[in-house]
Amino acid sequence: MTEPDTDEAESAITNMVREFYGRAKLDPMLGPIFNSTVVNWEKHFQIISNFWSKVLLKTDRYNGHAYVHHVNLPIEPAHIEHWLELFAETVETTLPQEYRGPALAKARMMGESFKAGMFPFIDQDGKPSKHPV
Numbered sequence: 303m304t305e306p307d308t309d310e311a312e313s314a315i316t317n318m319v320r321e322f323y324g325r326a327k328l329d330p331m332l333g334p335i336f337n338s339t340v341v342n343w344e345k346h347f348q349i350i351s352n353f354w355s356k357v358l359l360k361t362d363r364y365n366g367h368a369y370v371h372h373v374n375l376p377i378e379p380a381h382i383e384h385w386l387e388l389f390a391e392t393v394e395t396t397l398p399q400e401y402r403g404p405a406l407a408k409a410r411m412m413g414e415s416f417k418a419g420m421f422p423f424i425d426q427d428g429k430p431s432k433h434p435v
Contacts, residue, residue: 308359311398315354318396318405319347322389331384335375357408358401372416379421379430382413 323346326332340346352363386409393405421430 311359311401312351312355314397314401315358316347316351318392319351319354321396322392323347323350325388325392326385329384329388331381332388335377335381339375354405358397358404368412369416369419373420377420379417382417386410386413 323336323343326336349364352361353368355361356364389409390406393402393409397405417430421432423431423434425431426435
């Protein structure tokens with residue numbers, strides 16, 4: 303199996319990002335968070351496309367740490383899980399086969415890292431928590 307050329311891959315990444323956020327903006331769980339947080343959608347699309355280009359194509363267009371942009375959002379572990387589900391559905395229909403596995407692996411790793419950093423405690427019911435019991 304041959305890898306798609308760079309232009310084709312970049313186009314697929316851009317399409318994936320736009321498709322994902324198009325769905326996320328309308329999602330009952332994720333939409334309110336994205337719609338109240340993202341001020342400039344075109345800029346956001348570019349930043350996130352650059353991030354995925356770096357991850358999947360090893361470009362140098364993204365510098366930074368995604369965690370810092372998410373740590374203060376009003377989210378719970380269920381939001382991260384739902385984000386991953388919606389992201390996986392979008393990846394399966396938008397990215398070339400060669401990039402699906404790496405994209406999903408990175409997203410899952412980020413989700414686990416975000417949950418560990420944002421919810422480092424366990425509450426009295428055994429659920430992840432932002433605060434100690």
